[in-house]
Structures are given as structure tokens and as C-alpha cells.
Amino acid sequence: MTGGHVLDPSAIGDFGRGDLDAVQAVYELDMAGQAIIVPMTAMVEALTHLQTPEEVDRALFLLDLGVVVTDDLTRDNAESVATIHLTARAETSLGMAHAALAARARTAKVVSRVPERWAAAHPEIGIRGLTGP
Amino acid sequence: MSVKERITVTIDSEIAAQIKELAGHGSTSSVVEKALREMLTRHRNARARLEEMLAAHEHRDPEGFARSRARVRRQLGLPEEAK
Numbered sequence: 001m002t003g004g005h006v007l008d009p010s011a012i013g014d015f016g017r018g019d020l021d022a023v024q025a026v027y028e029l030d031m032a033g034q035a036i037i038v039p040m041t042a043m044v045e046a047l048t049h050l051q052t053p054e055e056v057d058r059a060l061f062l063l064d065l066g067v068v069v070t071d072d073l074t075r076d077n078a079e080s081v082a083t084i085h086l087t088a089r090a091e092t093s094l095g096m097a098h099a100a101l102a103a104r105a106r107t108a109k110v111v112s113r114v115p116e117r118w119a120a121a122h123p124e125i126g127i128r129g130l131t132g133p
Numbered sequence: 134m135s136v137k138e139r140i141t142v143t144i145d146s147e148i149a150a151q152i153k154e155l156a157g158h159g160s161t162s163s164v165v166e167k168a169l170r171e172m173l174t175r176h177r178n179a180r181a182r183l184e185e186m187l188a189a190h191e192h193r194d195p196e197g198f199a200r201s202r203a204r205v206r207r208q209l210g211l212p213e214e215a216k
Contacts, residue, residue, distance in 0.1 A: 018186060020198065020201045021204070021205050023183065023186050023190070024202055028202075030180065032211055061182060064176060066172065066173070128210065
């Protein structure tokens with residue numbers, strides 16, 4: 001599968017918090033029938049930053065949408081995620097490294113609330129920045 | 134009784150083997166149909182919840198909602214909506 005959009009930890013976290021832009025992004029991609037890839041490392045990282053059970057529940061229900069494809073951390077991709085993490089040009093995270101690998105493997109773009117962090121750490125990855133107010 | 138339609142899909146051979154094992158002497162199609170029905174129900178419920186969340190935002194701030202929608206569509210590279 002190629003194309004689609006990968007959600008990074010910041011986008012998943014914003015969705016869990018009910019942020020309007022993040023919810024709109026998921027809705028618009030769903031309606032456009034575009035695949036949304038959720039790396040499970042990014043999901044776990046996002047969950048660690050959420051404050052309430054409702055936010056966690058909201059982030060997890062994302063996985064029930066038909067257009068959402070999960071990307072698991074497995075024996076096959078663990079070393080690549082670690083390598084991307086170690087070779088990042090600036091501060092990154094395991095969730096971002098896994099998202100970068102998922103995007104690279106599918107020629108997909110990453111949806112993120114922190115595009116400047118991506119530009120510094122993983123400049124080779126195409127970003128769709130949610131940079132509204 | 135619902136009308137049945139034959140479709141051809143390609144799946145991992147490992148998954149195909151597990152479906153056949155689960156079906157046993159029964160119908161493989163029934164197992165697949167049941168799984169797909171469950172997935173479609175989950176998807177419908179998730180989309181309804183998504184629409185509820187958006188409706189609540191739109192009710193609170195219609196102008197902000199419209200601005201957000203246009204901005205997000207632009208950021209995602211989706212075509213502008215016809216006015």
C-alpha cells in the first residue's frame with residue numbers, strides 16, 4: 001500500500017484531546033477515502049501525554065475507523081525504527097521514528113502539530129502541518 | 134434472506150489458513166462475512182462519534198468551525214470545497 005497519511009504522536013494526542021483541527025483532519029481524510037496510518041508506537045506515546053480516561057478513549061476509538069490502518073512495532077521493523085531514531089538530526093522520539101518509517105515505507109506524508117520539529121529531526125519526510133491557532 | 138454476491142479478494146495466506154481453520158467444516162464465507170459485519174459496525178459507530186464531535190464544535194462556534202475546516206483541507210492538500 002502506498003500513499004495516505006501517517007499520524008504522529010502530536011496529531012494523535014490532539015485528536016484525543018478533541019482539538020478541532022485534528023478531528024477535522026481525520027474526518028476529511030476519512031471522507032476522502034484516504035488511508036490514515038497509525039503507528040502503534042506513536043499511539044502509545046500520545047496516550048502517555050493524555051490527561052483523562054475520556055481523552056484516552058477518544059484516541060483509541062480512532063482505530064475503529066475503516067480508513068485507519070495500524071502499523072505495529074514488530075521484529076521486522078524494530079531495528080529500522082531504532083536506526084531512524086538514532087540517526088535523527090535533532091531531538092526525536094520513538095513514536096516519531098516509527099511514524100517516519102511508516103511514511104517512508106508507503107511514500108506517505110506525516111500529519112503533525114509540530115512540523116518544525118520534523119523539519120529539524122527528519123527533513124526527508126514530507127509533512128502536513130496542522131498549524132492553526 | 135439477503136442477496137449474496139461473489140467477490141474476489143487477496144489476503145495473506147497465513148490469514149486465509151486461519152480463517153479456514155476457524156470455519157472448520159462450516160462456511161468460510163460466513164466467517165469472513167461475520168468479521169466484516171463487525172468491522173463495518175465499528176466503523177459506522179466511530180464515524181457517527183466523529184460527526185457528533187464536529188457537530189458540537191460547529192454548534193459552539195460556527196465561524197471558527199468553517200475557518201478550521203478550510204484551513205485543514207488546505208493543509209492536507211485536499212481540494213477547496215465549492216461555495
